[in-house]
Amino acid sequence: MQLIQIWLKFILMALLIIISGTYLSRFGDIIADKSGLGQAFIGGILIAMATSLPELVTSISSAVVGVPDIAVGNAFGSNTFNLVILAFADLIQGRGPLLLRVNYSHILSGLIGILLSSLVVFSLILSHFLNIHLSIFGLGVDSIILLFTYIVGVRMIYRYDKKNPLDPNEEKEADPNPDYTLRKAGFGFFACAVVIVFSGYYLTITADQLSALTGIDQSFIGSILVAAATSLPEFVATISAVRLNAYNMAVGNIFGSNIFNMAVIFFADLFYRQGILLADVKIVHILTAAIGIVMATIILIGLFYRSRRSFLFLGWDSIAAAAVYLIGVYMLFRLGLNIM
Numbered sequence: 001m002q003l004i005q006i007w008l009k010f011i012l013m014a015l016l017i018i019i020s021g022t023y024l025s026r027f028g029d030i031i032a033d034k035s036g037l038g039q040a041f042i043g044g045i046l047i048a049m050a051t052s053l054p055e056l057v058t059s060i061s062s063a064v065v066g067v068p069d070i071a072v073g074n075a076f077g078s079n080t081f082n083l084v085i086l087a088f089a090d091l092i093q094g095r096g097p098l099l100l101r102v103n104y105s106h107i108l109s110g111l112i113g114i115l116l117s118s119l120v121v122f123s124l125i126l127s128h129f130l131n132i133h134l135s136i137f138g139l140g141v142d143s144i145i146l147l148f149t150y151i152v153g154v155r156m157i158y159r160y161d162k163k164n165p166l167d168p169n170e171e172k173e174a175d176p177n178p179d180y181t182l183r184k185a186g187f188g189f190f191a192c193a194v195v196i197v198f199s200g201y202y203l204t205i206t207a208d209q210l211s212a213l214t215g216i217d218q219s220f221i222g223s224i225l226v227a228a229a230t231s232l233p234e235f236v237a238t239i240s241a242v243r244l245n246a247y248n249m250a251v252g253n254i255f256g257s258n259i260f261n262m263a264v265i266f267f268a269d270l271f272y273r274q275g276i277l278l279a280d281v282k283i284v285h286i287l288t289a290a291i292g293i294v295m296a297t298i299i300l301i302g303l304f305y306r307s308r309r310s311f312l313f314l315g316w317d318s319i320a321a322a323a324v325y326l327i328g329v330y331m332l333f334r335l336g337l338n339i340m
Helices: 002-035 039-051 053-064 068-092 106-129 141-163 182-214 218-230 232-243 247-271 285-305 316-338
Strands: none
Touching (some): 002 039, 002 182, 002 218, 002 232, 039 141, 039 182, 039 232, 039 247, 053 232, 053 247, 068 106, 068 218, 068 285, 068 316, 106 141, 106 247, 106 285, 141 247, 182 218, 218 232, 218 316, 285 316
8 A cells, every 4th residue: 555655656746747847848948939049058958957857856865865876876867768758759750860850069968978977987987896986075076077077068068059050940930939928938937947846856755665665776766767757857848849840959958958967966976975976876877877878879870970761750870779778778677686
């Protein structure tokens, strides 16, 4: 009976995230149109940060209650789930690969995401194999480097978008909500973000309870279950953006969210008081990170190569990325059972 109640609570929080994520994308599209900042920047920075709020709140909450594996697994797992969202977006957008419809500028944000993930992998190797733990006032030096790299990366994306604006013909010009002003859209955006924060916080509590009751390892719970739930805003916002023909916003949201998810590790480490976050997590997170890096690389190759071939309305890059994700989920599940 207790397990059923926890699942119902988990589902309720997920529904709140779905509803909020839907409206978040709409408000973001209005802000992009009214402010003149453009879909790529709004999707890659503003919407990406807002839809990543569940990951931020969930990872911080996990760090506070002393479950670092859920904190880190949530960040990496969300990255892999976010990338497979592009396959769903590719499926619903119509004939031809989705990546043919977006700008080359997303390659920069994708590469920055790979760099950040690689830095975490390097840190895990130093901590677990070479027993090197560097910290300043209890905060890992690796986390500080992550935050600094994130800030530099976001600045690069902003400056690149300013120097290389998208072709106006590629962007959606019609305003789907002409009655909304920039102020109204901003208020709606903020309200949706608040609901997402609330839902993300309670997802952490229920996830920890599910791990305790089911006996499944926290690394798997964080990397798959919690990651999928906290990635619901990205899923809804991306699909909504595709339906609005705002393809650059959709892809920018995914890559931007993945960049922010790595910065989330810094804040989780900041609130983790039992030690150094990346030094206390299981080595299995290297596998989750590697899956995300392979998936991102496949998508970036597809974005650069721009093949027009598809299979069942899906580009071959989307099919390959989805296949890597499914194989990765199976491997993580097997590891989660073996290390209980």
